[in-house]
Amino acid sequence: MARRGLLLILSSPSGAGKSTLSKRLMAWDPTLRFSVSATTRAPRPGEVDGRDYYFRTRDEFLAAVRGGEMLEHAEVFGNFYGSPKAPVEQAMREGRDTLFDIDWQGGQQIRNSSLGRDVVSVFVLPPSIAELDRRLRERAQDSDEVIAGRMAKSRDEISHWAEYDYVLINKDLDLAEEQLKMILVAERLRRDRQPDLPDFVRGLNGEFDKR
Amino acid sequence: MARRGLLLILSSPSGAGKSTLSKRLMAWDPTLRFSVSATTRAPRPGEVDGRDYYFRTRDEFLAAVRGGEMLEHAEVFGNFYGSPKAPVEQAMREGRDTLFDIDWQGGQQIRNSSLGRDVVSVFVLPPSIAELDRRLRERAQDSDEVIAGRMAKSRDEISHWAEYDYVLINKDLDLAEEQLKMILVAERLRRDRQPDLPDFVRGLNGEFDKR
Numbered sequence: 064m065a066r067r068g069l070l071l072i073l074s075s076p077s078g079a080g081k082s083t084l085s086k087r088l089m090a091w092d093p094t095l096r097f098s099v100s101a102t103t104r105a106p107r108p109g110e111v112d113g114r115d116y117y118f119r120t121r122d123e124f125l126a127a128v129r130g131g132e133m134l135e136h137a138e139v140f141g142n143f144y145g146s147p148k149a150p151v152e153q154a155m156r157e158g159r160d161t162l163f164d165i166d167w168q169g170g171q172q173i174r175n176s177s178l179g180r181d182v183v184s185v186f187v188l189p190p191s192i193a194e195l196d197r198r199l200r201e202r203a204q205d206s207d208e209v210i211a212g213r214m215a216k217s218r219d220e221i222s223h224w225a226e227y228d229y230v231l232i233n234k235d236l237d238l239a240e241e242q243l244k245m246i247l248v249a250e251r252l253r254r255d256r257q258p259d260l261p262d263f264v265r266g267l268n269g270e271f272d273k274r
Numbered sequence: 275m276a277r278r279g280l281l282l283i284l285s286s287p288s289g290a291g292k293s294t295l296s297k298r299l300m301a302w303d304p305t306l307r308f309s310v311s312a313t314t315r316a317p318r319p320g321e322v323d324g325r326d327y328y329f330r331t332r333d334e335f336l337a338a339v340r341g342g343e344m345l346e347h348a349e350v351f352g353n354f355y356g357s358p359k360a361p362v363e364q365a366m367r368e369g370r371d372t373l374f375d376i377d378w379q380g381g382q383q384i385r386n387s388s389l390g391r392d393v394v395s396v397f398v399l400p401p402s403i404a405e406l407d408r409r410l411r412e413r414a415q416d417s418d419e420v421i422a423g424r425m426a427k428s429r430d431e432i433s434h435w436a437e438y439d440y441v442l443i444n445k446d447l448d449l450a451e452e453q454l455k456m457i458l459v460a461e462r463l464r465r466d467r468q469p470d471l472p473d474f475v476r477g478l479n480g481e482f483d484k485r
Contacts, residue, residue, distance in 0.1 A: 227465055245456040252442060
């Protein structure tokens, strides 16, 4: 029996360091597959279709949802975002883990799906709200109104921390990166994720073959 | 609210490297408390009361069991072994984790006790039965009968691997040590083991205060 890949969901308010942590984890483990989201929002300068997002029209996106091709999807600020299902299922069959950089709505939908037992979810928190607001202001070239909208979304996101398996406080990025790696390594060592145990264990316990 | 210490239970057939792994983990993390077992068996040369075991008479041991002072206990090869409860409860109150080097019977009893939700259990497997038998023969200065008894106990122990949260295959001791550390670090990052999250998280979600 081949190992079944797990789904590692990383969520956080924007500005808490989730994207950087995702990139570092991907660079560290070449077997990990990143789940590229589909979206109806317009590409930003430098964004590449198929790498940063799958850019889709509203009609294309909604057709995919109706066709059951999305593992999760949600509307945020008037745009749709979603995780295509097929590549995740393929990775799982190949025994590869998939990393999701998605918000609480997506996380909740995947946890409640038929793949829920394969989910490991990690919530990344900023060290303080003041620090989060500072980061959001610093990087936004946008209007006050847009910034205020982002801050409200951040608070909404944070309010869902208790739905996650693990919580990381990103005070020091290197430390948070190490902790995230350890969570992934530990979860791979869980008994129910190790079908490839030595034969003598199998022989001694029928439980193994029942899974 | 102070952090509540967890109970890390390490089990394995004898000869799989559990004691060495325990010692290395204790040396690595000075906050960890080792649960010294009580036993009615006679001390072996070099063993110190209170460090290796609490050596007790049968009457003393059974009185402690009747008094509810043992977290778990079992009879193995005609001797009693058990884990005193008081030091574990004190460590938990101090937010310190306790390491148990015990067999499947002890692990099962603690998991089924009121402290069950605080348990993280790890089963250490040897790379093969042949290797395990070789290790048992090598280190025993005992009769064939005693060795055969140990091998039978090893197989009995291994048959309980599926009751554990994690499984480590000790092919390379250094690797197994790293994996064990990662399991401990990851388990400490579980959301429900982090009461000391920043205040702003608490303010945003009543869930926190309910625990």
